[in-house]
Amino acid sequence: MTAPLTVIHAHTLTLDDVQHDVEAVLVGGGRVLATGSREEMRALAPRAEVLDHRDLLLTPGLCDAHIHLVMYGASLSEVNLAGARSVAEVQARVAQRALATPAGTWIRGGGFLLPELGLNDYPPATLLDGVSPHHPVILYSRDHHMTWVNSAALRLAGVTDSTSDPADGKIVHPLGCLLEGASDLVAAHLPQPTDAEWLAHARAGADDLAARGFVSAHTMAYEEPGAPRALQTLAARGELPLRVWACLPHQRLEQARDLGLAGSAGGMFQWGGVKFFADGALGSRTAWLHAPGFADGSGTGIALDPPEQIIERGRQALALGLTPVTHAIGDRANTEVLDAYDQLRPEAQKRGIRLRIEHAQHLRPQDIPRFRGLTASVQPIHLQADAAMIRTLLPHLEGTSYAFRSLRDAGAVLAFGSDAPVAPPEIRATFAAAVSRVGDDGGRLAPGEALTELDVLHAYTRGPAQAVGWDDEGVIRPGARAAFTLWDRLGGNARALVLSHSD
Numbered sequence: 001m002t003a004p005l006t007v008i009h010a011h012t013l014t015l016d017d018v019q020h021d022v023e024a025v026l027v028g029g030g031r032v033l034a035t036g037s038r039e040e041m042r043a044l045a046p047r048a049e050v051l052d053h054r055d056l057l058l059t060p061g062l063c064d065a066h067i068h069l070v071m072y073g074a075s076l077s078e079v080n081l082a083g084a085r086s087v088a089e090v091q092a093r094v095a096q097r098a099l100a101t102p103a104g105t106w107i108r109g110g111g112f113l114l115p116e117l118g119l120n121d122y123p124p125a126t127l128l129d130g131v132s133p134h135h136p137v138i139l140y141s142r143d144h145h146m147t148w149v150n151s152a153a154l155r156l157a158g159v160t161d162s163t164s165d166p167a168d169g170k171i172v173h174p175l176g177c178l179l180e181g182a183s184d185l186v187a188a189h190l191p192q193p194t195d196a197e198w199l200a201h202a203r204a205g206a207d208d209l210a211a212r213g214f215v216s217a218h219t220m221a222y223e224e225p226g227a228p229r230a231l232q233t234l235a236a237r238g239e240l241p242l243r244v245w246a247c248l249p250h251q252r253l254e255q256a257r258d259l260g261l262a263g264s265a266g267g268m269f270q271w272g273g274v275k276f277f278a279d280g281a282l283g284s285r286t287a288w289l290h291a292p293g294f295a296d297g298s299g300t301g302i303a304l305d306p307p308e309q310i311i312e313r314g315r316q317a318l319a320l321g322l323t324p325v326t327h328a329i330g331d332r333a334n335t336e337v338l339d340a341y342d343q344l345r346p347e348a349q350k351r352g353i354r355l356r357i358e359h360a361q362h363l364r365p366q367d368i369p370r371f372r373g374l375t376a377s378v379q380p381i382h383l384q385a386d387a388a389m390i391r392t393l394l395p396h397l398e399g400t401s402y403a404f405r406s407l408r409d410a411g412a413v414l415a416f417g418s419d420a421p422v423a424p425p426e427i428r429a430t431f432a433a434a435v436s437r438v439g440d441d442g443g444r445l446a447p448g449e450a451l452t453e454l455d456v457l458h459a460y461t462r463g464p465a466q467a468v469g470w471d472d473e474g475v476i477r478p479g480a481r482a483a484f485t486l487w488d489r490l491g492g493n494a495r496a497l498v499l500s501h502s503d
Contacts, residue, residue: 387439
Protein backbone atom coordinates (compact mmCIF):
# COMPACT_ATOMS: atom_id res chain seq x y z
CA MET A 1 0.00 0.00 0.00
CA THR A 2 1.71 3.20 -1.23
CA ALA A 3 -1.11 5.72 -0.64
CA PRO A 4 -0.97 7.75 2.61
CA LEU A 5 -2.73 5.82 5.34
CA THR A 6 -4.93 7.13 8.13
CA VAL A 7 -6.31 5.38 11.18
CA ILE A 8 -9.43 6.82 12.79
CA HIS A 9 -9.87 6.04 16.47
CA ALA A 10 -13.55 6.27 17.42
CA HIS A 11 -16.40 4.19 18.69
CA THR A 12 -17.61 3.04 15.28
CA LEU A 13 -20.98 1.68 14.19
CA THR A 14 -20.18 0.12 10.82
CA LEU A 15 -23.69 -1.18 9.86
CA ASP A 16 -21.75 -4.15 8.48
CA ASP A 17 -23.29 -7.49 9.40
CA VAL A 18 -19.87 -9.10 9.80
CA GLN A 19 -18.28 -6.62 12.21
CA HIS A 20 -20.82 -4.17 13.57
CA ASP A 21 -19.03 -2.35 16.40
CA VAL A 22 -15.29 -1.52 16.21
CA GLU A 23 -12.70 0.82 17.73
CA ALA A 24 -10.75 1.90 14.68
CA VAL A 25 -10.88 2.24 10.90
CA LEU A 26 -7.93 2.15 8.50
CA VAL A 27 -8.30 4.35 5.42
CA GLY A 28 -6.18 4.84 2.32
CA GLY A 29 -6.79 6.16 -1.19
CA GLY A 30 -10.24 7.38 -0.26
CA ARG A 31 -11.39 3.87 0.73
CA VAL A 32 -11.81 1.85 3.91
CA LEU A 33 -9.05 -0.75 4.06
CA ALA A 34 -9.79 -2.48 7.37
CA THR A 35 -11.75 -2.20 10.62
CA GLY A 36 -11.09 -3.62 14.06
CA SER A 37 -9.42 -2.79 17.34
CA ARG A 38 -6.89 0.01 17.73
CA GLU A 39 -4.17 -2.56 18.26
CA GLU A 40 -5.10 -4.43 15.07
CA MET A 41 -5.05 -1.26 12.97
CA ARG A 42 -1.73 -0.17 14.51
CA ALA A 43 -0.23 -3.54 13.60
CA LEU A 44 -1.49 -3.23 10.02
CA ALA A 45 -0.25 0.34 9.54
CA PRO A 46 2.23 1.36 12.25
CA ARG A 47 3.21 4.59 10.45
CA ALA A 48 -0.30 5.74 9.56
CA GLU A 49 -1.53 9.14 10.63
CA VAL A 50 -3.92 8.82 13.56
CA LEU A 51 -7.10 10.85 13.92
CA ASP A 52 -8.10 10.49 17.55
CA HIS A 53 -11.87 10.84 17.96
CA ARG A 54 -12.27 8.39 20.83
CA ASP A 55 -14.73 10.76 22.52
CA LEU A 56 -16.99 10.71 19.45
CA LEU A 57 -19.15 8.25 17.53
CA LEU A 58 -18.25 7.39 13.92
CA THR A 59 -20.88 6.07 11.50
CA PRO A 60 -21.30 5.73 7.75
CA GLY A 61 -21.87 9.15 6.20
CA LEU A 62 -25.38 10.55 6.13
CA CYS A 63 -27.32 10.85 2.87
CA ASP A 64 -30.32 13.11 2.29
CA ALA A 65 -32.34 10.80 0.07
CA HIS A 66 -34.83 13.40 -1.11
CA ILE A 67 -33.74 17.00 -1.61
CA HIS A 68 -34.05 19.63 -4.31
CA LEU A 69 -30.43 20.57 -3.82
CA VAL A 70 -30.01 23.63 -6.01
CA MET A 71 -33.49 24.97 -5.22
CA TYR A 72 -32.56 24.59 -1.56
CA GLY A 73 -29.41 26.62 -2.15
CA ALA A 74 -31.47 29.35 -3.81
CA SER A 75 -33.99 29.34 -0.96
CA LEU A 76 -31.30 30.27 1.54
CA SER A 77 -31.36 33.83 0.16
CA GLU A 78 -35.17 34.13 -0.22
CA VAL A 79 -37.82 35.33 2.25
CA ASN A 80 -38.11 32.58 4.84
CA LEU A 81 -41.72 32.11 5.94
CA ALA A 82 -41.22 28.91 7.90
CA GLY A 83 -42.83 29.26 11.28
CA ALA A 84 -44.94 32.28 10.31
CA ARG A 85 -48.05 32.17 12.51
CA SER A 86 -50.25 34.82 10.91
CA VAL A 87 -50.90 36.68 7.68
CA ALA A 88 -49.57 39.78 9.42
CA GLU A 89 -46.24 38.03 9.99
CA VAL A 90 -46.02 37.10 6.30
CA GLN A 91 -46.84 40.68 5.37
CA ALA A 92 -44.15 42.02 7.68
CA ARG A 93 -41.44 39.76 6.27
CA VAL A 94 -42.39 40.61 2.67
CA ALA A 95 -42.52 44.33 3.48
CA GLN A 96 -39.06 44.17 5.04
CA ARG A 97 -37.63 42.53 1.90
CA ALA A 98 -39.43 45.06 -0.33
CA LEU A 99 -37.68 47.93 1.45
CA ALA A 100 -34.29 46.50 0.44
CA THR A 101 -35.26 45.44 -3.10
CA PRO A 102 -35.30 47.69 -6.19
CA ALA A 103 -38.80 48.42 -7.48
CA GLY A 104 -39.93 46.01 -10.18
CA THR A 105 -37.67 43.19 -8.93
CA TRP A 106 -39.33 39.91 -8.02
CA ILE A 107 -39.61 38.95 -4.38
CA ARG A 108 -39.54 35.22 -3.78
CA GLY A 109 -40.15 33.34 -0.58
CA GLY A 110 -41.66 30.24 0.89
CA GLY A 111 -42.22 27.90 3.81
CA PHE A 112 -45.70 28.85 5.04
CA LEU A 113 -48.58 26.53 5.85
CA LEU A 114 -52.17 27.71 5.67
CA PRO A 115 -53.23 26.22 9.05
CA GLU A 116 -50.23 27.82 10.75
CA LEU A 117 -51.35 31.19 9.37
CA GLY A 118 -54.76 30.63 10.93
CA LEU A 119 -56.40 30.29 7.51
CA ASN A 120 -59.13 27.85 6.54
CA ASP A 121 -59.24 29.08 2.95
CA TYR A 122 -56.79 30.28 0.32
CA PRO A 123 -55.58 33.89 0.80
CA PRO A 124 -56.18 36.47 -1.97
CA ALA A 125 -53.58 38.60 -3.73
CA THR A 126 -54.92 41.73 -2.04
CA LEU A 127 -53.38 40.65 1.27
CA LEU A 128 -49.93 41.04 -0.33
CA ASP A 129 -50.64 44.10 -2.47
CA GLY A 130 -50.48 46.66 0.32
CA VAL A 131 -46.98 45.65 1.48
CA SER A 132 -45.52 45.11 -2.01
CA PRO A 133 -47.22 47.45 -4.51
CA HIS A 134 -44.06 47.93 -6.57
CA HIS A 135 -42.73 44.36 -6.63
CA PRO A 136 -44.16 41.17 -8.13
CA VAL A 137 -44.29 38.61 -5.31
CA ILE A 138 -44.40 34.81 -5.45
CA LEU A 139 -44.52 32.82 -2.22
CA TYR A 140 -44.36 29.02 -2.20
CA SER A 141 -46.25 26.97 0.36
CA ARG A 142 -44.07 24.70 2.42
CA ASP A 143 -44.91 21.73 0.20
CA HIS A 144 -44.33 23.73 -3.03
CA HIS A 145 -47.65 22.55 -4.45
CA MET A 146 -49.25 25.97 -4.09
CA THR A 147 -48.12 29.54 -4.70
CA TRP A 148 -49.48 32.75 -3.26
CA VAL A 149 -48.89 35.76 -5.50
CA ASN A 150 -49.76 39.45 -5.50
CA SER A 151 -51.61 41.41 -8.17
CA ALA A 152 -48.39 42.69 -9.76
CA ALA A 153 -47.30 39.10 -10.42
CA LEU A 154 -50.72 38.20 -11.84
CA ARG A 155 -50.62 41.21 -14.18
CA LEU A 156 -47.15 40.28 -15.47
CA ALA A 157 -48.40 36.75 -16.15
CA GLY A 158 -51.64 37.91 -17.75
CA VAL A 159 -53.72 35.87 -15.31
CA THR A 160 -57.25 37.28 -14.87
CA ASP A 161 -60.61 36.09 -13.62
CA SER A 162 -61.32 34.72 -17.08
CA THR A 163 -58.12 32.66 -17.37
CA SER A 164 -58.91 28.96 -17.69
CA ASP A 165 -57.46 26.35 -15.34
CA PRO A 166 -54.59 24.34 -16.85
CA ALA A 167 -55.10 20.59 -17.13
CA ASP A 168 -52.76 19.89 -14.21
CA GLY A 169 -53.77 22.63 -11.80
CA LYS A 170 -56.31 25.12 -10.49
CA ILE A 171 -56.57 28.90 -10.27
CA VAL A 172 -58.23 29.79 -6.97
CA HIS A 173 -60.81 32.61 -6.90
CA PRO A 174 -60.67 35.32 -5.71
CA LEU A 175 -57.28 35.47 -7.40
CA GLY A 176 -54.14 35.01 -5.36
CA CYS A 177 -53.39 31.29 -5.02
CA LEU A 178 -52.40 28.84 -7.74
CA LEU A 179 -52.44 25.07 -7.21
CA GLU A 180 -50.10 22.52 -8.80
CA GLY A 181 -49.46 23.24 -12.51
CA ALA A 182 -51.31 26.55 -12.34
CA SER A 183 -48.29 27.94 -10.49
CA ASP A 184 -46.36 27.73 -13.75
CA LEU A 185 -48.59 30.45 -15.22
CA VAL A 186 -46.75 32.93 -13.01
CA ALA A 187 -43.47 31.09 -12.39
CA ALA A 188 -42.79 31.09 -16.15
CA HIS A 189 -42.34 34.86 -15.94
CA LEU A 190 -39.63 34.75 -13.28
CA PRO A 191 -36.22 35.83 -14.58
CA GLN A 192 -34.02 32.83 -15.27
CA PRO A 193 -30.82 32.64 -13.21
CA THR A 194 -27.57 33.16 -15.06
CA ASP A 195 -25.01 30.36 -15.21
CA ALA A 196 -23.09 32.11 -12.43
CA GLU A 197 -26.22 32.30 -10.28
CA TRP A 198 -26.99 28.62 -10.84
CA LEU A 199 -23.45 27.79 -9.71
CA ALA A 200 -23.83 29.97 -6.64
CA HIS A 201 -27.12 28.28 -5.73
CA ALA A 202 -25.65 24.80 -6.27
CA ARG A 203 -22.60 25.62 -4.17
CA ALA A 204 -24.71 27.12 -1.39
CA GLY A 205 -26.98 24.08 -1.18
CA ALA A 206 -24.18 21.52 -1.32
CA ASP A 207 -21.96 23.37 1.16
CA ASP A 208 -24.83 23.80 3.61
CA LEU A 209 -25.68 20.11 3.47
CA ALA A 210 -22.05 19.06 3.89
CA ALA A 211 -21.66 21.39 6.87
CA ARG A 212 -24.56 19.60 8.57
CA GLY A 213 -22.81 16.21 8.38
CA PHE A 214 -24.04 14.82 5.06
CA VAL A 215 -21.73 13.16 2.54
CA SER A 216 -24.23 12.44 -0.24
CA ALA A 217 -27.67 13.35 -1.57
CA HIS A 218 -30.38 12.22 -3.97
CA THR A 219 -31.56 15.36 -5.73
CA MET A 220 -35.04 15.29 -7.21
CA ALA A 221 -36.17 16.64 -10.57
CA TYR A 222 -38.43 19.54 -9.56
CA GLU A 223 -35.82 22.04 -10.82
CA GLU A 224 -34.87 23.83 -14.02
CA PRO A 225 -32.20 22.26 -16.32
CA GLY A 226 -29.64 24.80 -15.09
CA ALA A 227 -29.69 23.17 -11.65
CA PRO A 228 -28.20 19.76 -12.51
CA ARG A 229 -25.84 21.42 -15.00
CA ALA A 230 -24.46 23.51 -12.15
CA LEU A 231 -23.93 20.41 -10.01
CA GLN A 232 -22.18 18.69 -12.92
CA THR A 233 -19.92 21.71 -13.35
CA LEU A 234 -18.95 21.67 -9.68
CA ALA A 235 -18.28 17.93 -9.88
CA ALA A 236 -16.09 18.38 -12.97
CA ARG A 237 -14.10 21.06 -11.13
CA GLY A 238 -13.67 18.89 -8.07
CA GLU A 239 -15.67 21.39 -6.02
CA LEU A 240 -18.74 19.29 -5.16
CA PRO A 241 -18.52 18.22 -1.49
CA LEU A 242 -21.29 15.62 -1.82
CA ARG A 243 -21.83 12.52 -3.89
CA VAL A 244 -25.01 13.25 -5.85
CA TRP A 245 -27.53 10.88 -7.45
CA ALA A 246 -29.83 12.93 -9.66
CA CYS A 247 -33.28 12.50 -11.19
CA LEU A 248 -34.58 14.10 -14.34
CA PRO A 249 -38.27 14.79 -15.03
CA HIS A 250 -39.96 12.16 -17.15
CA GLN A 251 -40.68 14.95 -19.66
CA ARG A 252 -36.93 15.01 -20.40
CA LEU A 253 -36.60 11.27 -20.85
CA GLU A 254 -35.91 11.70 -24.56
CA GLN A 255 -32.90 13.81 -23.68
CA ALA A 256 -31.57 11.02 -21.49
CA ARG A 257 -31.76 8.66 -24.44
CA ASP A 258 -30.25 11.12 -26.90
CA LEU A 259 -27.47 12.31 -24.60
CA GLY A 260 -26.58 8.91 -23.18
CA LEU A 261 -27.28 10.00 -19.61
CA ALA A 262 -28.59 6.65 -18.45
CA GLY A 263 -26.70 5.56 -15.37
CA SER A 264 -23.86 7.91 -16.24
CA ALA A 265 -21.43 8.56 -13.43
CA GLY A 266 -19.17 11.57 -13.50
CA GLY A 267 -17.13 11.27 -10.33
CA MET A 268 -19.33 12.80 -7.66
CA PHE A 269 -22.38 13.27 -9.92
CA GLN A 270 -24.56 10.52 -11.36
CA TRP A 271 -27.82 10.50 -13.31
CA GLY A 272 -29.95 7.73 -11.87
CA GLY A 273 -33.70 8.39 -11.70
CA VAL A 274 -36.71 9.51 -13.71
CA LYS A 275 -39.30 11.46 -11.69
CA PHE A 276 -43.09 11.28 -11.85
CA PHE A 277 -45.77 13.05 -9.80
CA ALA A 278 -48.91 11.07 -9.00
CA ASP A 279 -50.50 13.84 -6.91
CA GLY A 280 -49.97 16.99 -4.89
CA ALA A 281 -49.64 17.45 -1.13
CA LEU A 282 -51.59 17.46 2.12
CA GLY A 283 -51.16 21.10 3.13
CA SER A 284 -52.37 22.39 -0.24
CA ARG A 285 -55.33 19.94 -0.26
CA THR A 286 -54.03 18.46 -3.52
CA ALA A 287 -53.04 14.97 -2.28
CA TRP A 288 -55.02 12.36 -4.26
CA LEU A 289 -57.32 10.47 -1.89
CA HIS A 290 -59.74 7.59 -1.88
CA ALA A 291 -63.25 8.49 -0.72
CA PRO A 292 -64.23 10.02 1.65
CA GLY A 293 -61.39 12.44 0.94
CA PHE A 294 -60.57 15.40 3.15
CA ALA A 295 -62.69 15.62 6.27
CA ASP A 296 -63.35 19.33 5.74
CA GLY A 297 -65.22 18.55 2.52
CA SER A 298 -62.56 20.07 0.25
CA GLY A 299 -62.57 17.04 -2.05
CA THR A 300 -60.25 14.20 -2.98
CA GLY A 301 -57.25 16.17 -4.26
CA ILE A 302 -55.65 16.36 -7.68
CA ALA A 303 -54.29 13.48 -9.76
CA LEU A 304 -51.24 14.45 -11.81
CA ASP A 305 -49.21 12.04 -13.99
CA PRO A 306 -51.67 9.26 -14.89
CA PRO A 307 -50.80 5.63 -14.05
CA GLU A 308 -50.74 4.71 -17.75
CA GLN A 309 -48.01 7.27 -18.31
CA ILE A 310 -46.00 6.02 -15.34
CA ILE A 311 -46.16 2.49 -16.79
CA GLU A 312 -45.25 3.52 -20.34
CA ARG A 313 -42.46 5.94 -19.51
CA GLY A 314 -41.35 3.83 -16.56
CA ARG A 315 -40.63 1.00 -19.00
CA GLN A 316 -38.61 3.42 -21.14
CA ALA A 317 -36.65 4.53 -18.07
CA LEU A 318 -35.89 0.95 -17.06
CA ALA A 319 -34.70 0.14 -20.57
CA LEU A 320 -32.16 2.94 -20.12
CA GLY A 321 -31.06 1.62 -16.74
CA LEU A 322 -32.80 4.46 -14.87
CA THR A 323 -34.98 4.13 -11.77
CA PRO A 324 -38.65 5.18 -11.89
CA VAL A 325 -39.17 7.55 -8.95
CA THR A 326 -42.76 8.62 -8.17
CA HIS A 327 -44.10 11.23 -5.78
CA ALA A 328 -47.21 9.85 -4.04
CA ILE A 329 -48.69 11.36 -0.88
CA GLY A 330 -52.41 10.55 -0.75
CA ASP A 331 -53.69 7.01 -0.20
CA ARG A 332 -55.28 6.90 -3.69
CA ALA A 333 -52.03 8.08 -5.27
CA ASN A 334 -50.09 5.32 -3.51
CA THR A 335 -52.61 2.67 -4.57
CA GLU A 336 -52.40 3.78 -8.19
CA VAL A 337 -48.59 3.90 -8.19
CA LEU A 338 -48.38 0.45 -6.60
CA ASP A 339 -50.72 -0.85 -9.31
CA ALA A 340 -48.48 0.70 -11.97
CA TYR A 341 -45.35 -0.67 -10.34
CA ASP A 342 -46.82 -4.18 -10.38
CA GLN A 343 -46.54 -3.89 -14.17
CA LEU A 344 -42.93 -2.68 -13.93
CA ARG A 345 -41.58 -5.06 -11.28
CA PRO A 346 -40.49 -7.91 -13.59
CA GLU A 347 -38.35 -5.63 -15.75
CA ALA A 348 -36.97 -3.77 -12.72
CA GLN A 349 -36.01 -7.01 -10.99
CA LYS A 350 -34.32 -8.31 -14.14
CA ARG A 351 -32.18 -5.17 -14.25
CA GLY A 352 -31.47 -5.04 -10.52
CA ILE A 353 -33.30 -1.72 -10.16
CA ARG A 354 -35.35 -0.94 -7.05
CA LEU A 355 -38.54 1.01 -7.83
CA ARG A 356 -39.08 4.06 -5.59
CA ILE A 357 -42.07 5.83 -4.11
CA GLU A 358 -41.33 9.26 -2.69
CA HIS A 359 -43.18 10.35 0.49
CA ALA A 360 -45.69 7.42 0.80
CA GLN A 361 -47.29 9.51 3.53
CA HIS A 362 -50.88 8.30 3.83
CA LEU A 363 -51.64 4.65 3.14
CA ARG A 364 -54.48 2.17 3.26
CA PRO A 365 -53.53 -0.77 5.52
CA GLN A 366 -53.97 -3.24 2.65
CA ASP A 367 -51.41 -1.39 0.52
CA ILE A 368 -48.53 -1.51 3.00
CA PRO A 369 -47.50 -5.16 2.25
CA ARG A 370 -47.28 -4.20 -1.43
CA PHE A 371 -44.19 -2.09 -0.70
CA ARG A 372 -42.06 -5.23 -0.31
CA GLY A 373 -38.90 -4.84 -2.37
CA LEU A 374 -39.54 -1.15 -3.11
CA THR A 375 -37.80 1.91 -1.76
CA ALA A 376 -39.99 4.04 0.49
CA SER A 377 -38.23 7.41 0.33
CA VAL A 378 -39.78 9.23 3.28
CA GLN A 379 -39.25 12.43 5.27
CA PRO A 380 -39.91 12.12 9.03
CA ILE A 381 -39.45 15.86 9.59
CA HIS A 382 -42.74 16.49 7.74
CA LEU A 383 -44.57 14.56 10.45
CA GLN A 384 -44.03 17.38 12.92
CA ALA A 385 -45.96 19.99 10.92
CA ASP A 386 -48.44 17.51 9.42
CA ALA A 387 -49.59 15.74 12.59
CA ALA A 388 -52.30 18.26 13.49
CA MET A 389 -53.48 18.48 9.87
CA ILE A 390 -53.73 14.68 9.63
CA ARG A 391 -55.92 14.54 12.73
CA THR A 392 -58.14 17.27 11.28
CA LEU A 393 -58.18 16.43 7.57
CA LEU A 394 -57.46 12.67 7.43
CA PRO A 395 -58.59 11.18 10.75
CA HIS A 396 -59.42 7.88 9.04
CA LEU A 397 -55.77 7.52 7.93
CA GLU A 398 -54.10 8.64 11.16
CA GLY A 399 -52.94 5.13 12.07
CA THR A 400 -51.24 4.53 8.71
CA SER A 401 -49.71 7.94 8.08
CA TYR A 402 -45.91 8.04 8.10
CA ALA A 403 -46.02 4.27 8.64
CA PHE A 404 -42.26 3.82 8.91
CA ARG A 405 -42.13 0.68 11.07
CA SER A 406 -44.88 -1.07 9.09
CA LEU A 407 -43.19 -0.27 5.79
CA ARG A 408 -39.86 -1.57 7.05
CA ASP A 409 -41.45 -4.71 8.45
CA ALA A 410 -43.21 -5.25 5.11
CA GLY A 411 -39.84 -5.45 3.38
CA ALA A 412 -39.48 -1.92 2.01
CA VAL A 413 -36.10 -0.19 2.08
CA LEU A 414 -36.47 3.03 4.08
CA ALA A 415 -34.49 6.00 2.77
CA PHE A 416 -34.74 9.20 4.82
CA GLY A 417 -34.56 12.71 3.42
CA SER A 418 -35.77 16.23 4.12
CA ASP A 419 -37.40 17.42 0.87
CA ALA A 420 -35.52 20.70 1.37
CA PRO A 421 -36.42 23.47 0.75
CA VAL A 422 -39.86 22.14 1.76
CA ALA A 423 -38.35 21.40 5.18
CA PRO A 424 -34.84 22.09 6.43
CA PRO A 425 -32.35 19.19 6.37
CA GLU A 426 -32.27 19.12 10.16
CA ILE A 427 -30.76 15.87 11.41
CA ARG A 428 -31.87 16.21 15.02
CA ALA A 429 -35.44 17.01 13.99
CA THR A 430 -35.53 13.96 11.73
CA PHE A 431 -34.32 11.67 14.51
CA ALA A 432 -36.78 13.21 16.97
CA ALA A 433 -39.75 12.86 14.61
CA ALA A 434 -39.02 9.24 13.68
CA VAL A 435 -38.32 8.13 17.25
CA SER A 436 -40.87 10.16 19.23
CA ARG A 437 -43.61 10.68 16.60
CA VAL A 438 -44.45 13.97 18.36
CA GLY A 439 -45.97 16.69 16.18
CA ASP A 440 -45.67 20.43 16.59
CA ASP A 441 -49.01 20.34 18.42
CA GLY A 442 -47.48 18.15 21.14
CA GLY A 443 -49.48 15.03 20.25
CA ARG A 444 -48.05 11.69 19.12
CA LEU A 445 -49.04 10.41 15.70
CA ALA A 446 -49.42 6.63 15.39
CA PRO A 447 -46.86 5.89 18.14
CA GLY A 448 -46.70 2.23 17.12
CA GLU A 449 -44.84 3.34 13.99
CA ALA A 450 -41.89 4.70 16.01
CA LEU A 451 -38.35 3.61 15.14
CA THR A 452 -35.20 3.25 17.23
CA GLU A 453 -32.23 5.57 16.77
CA LEU A 454 -30.33 2.73 15.12
CA ASP A 455 -33.24 2.24 12.70
CA VAL A 456 -33.04 5.95 11.81
CA LEU A 457 -29.29 5.75 11.25
CA HIS A 458 -29.81 2.84 8.86
CA ALA A 459 -32.50 4.76 6.95
CA TYR A 460 -30.21 7.79 6.74
CA THR A 461 -27.18 5.83 5.48
CA ARG A 462 -27.51 2.22 4.32
CA GLY A 463 -31.07 2.63 3.08
CA PRO A 464 -30.30 5.43 0.60
CA ALA A 465 -27.26 3.51 -0.64
CA GLN A 466 -29.31 0.36 -1.22
CA ALA A 467 -31.98 2.42 -2.98
CA VAL A 468 -29.57 3.50 -5.72
CA GLY A 469 -27.23 0.52 -5.84
CA TRP A 470 -24.25 2.08 -4.09
CA ASP A 471 -22.56 -0.98 -2.61
CA ASP A 472 -19.64 1.18 -1.44
CA GLU A 473 -21.63 3.61 0.71
CA GLY A 474 -23.80 3.53 3.82
CA VAL A 475 -21.53 0.97 5.47
CA ILE A 476 -18.00 0.92 6.90
CA ARG A 477 -16.15 -2.13 5.59
CA PRO A 478 -13.16 -2.78 3.31
CA GLY A 479 -13.74 -1.22 -0.11
CA ALA A 480 -16.33 1.31 1.07
CA ARG A 481 -15.98 5.01 0.38
CA ALA A 482 -14.16 6.80 3.19
CA ALA A 483 -17.07 9.15 3.87
CA PHE A 484 -18.24 9.23 7.46
CA THR A 485 -20.28 11.23 9.94
CA LEU A 486 -18.93 12.05 13.40
CA TRP A 487 -21.38 12.53 16.29
CA ASP A 488 -21.27 13.68 19.88
CA ARG A 489 -24.15 11.20 20.29
CA LEU A 490 -26.37 9.44 17.81
CA GLY A 491 -29.05 11.86 16.66
CA GLY A 492 -27.19 14.80 18.17
CA ASN A 493 -24.60 17.16 16.71
CA ALA A 494 -22.98 15.83 13.55
CA ARG A 495 -20.20 16.71 11.13
CA ALA A 496 -18.88 15.04 8.02
CA LEU A 497 -15.47 13.39 7.78
CA VAL A 498 -14.52 12.60 4.19
CA LEU A 499 -11.01 11.29 3.43
CA SER A 500 -10.50 11.60 -0.32
CA HIS A 501 -7.70 10.27 -2.52
CA SER A 502 -5.78 13.52 -2.08
CA ASP A 503 -6.01 13.63 1.73
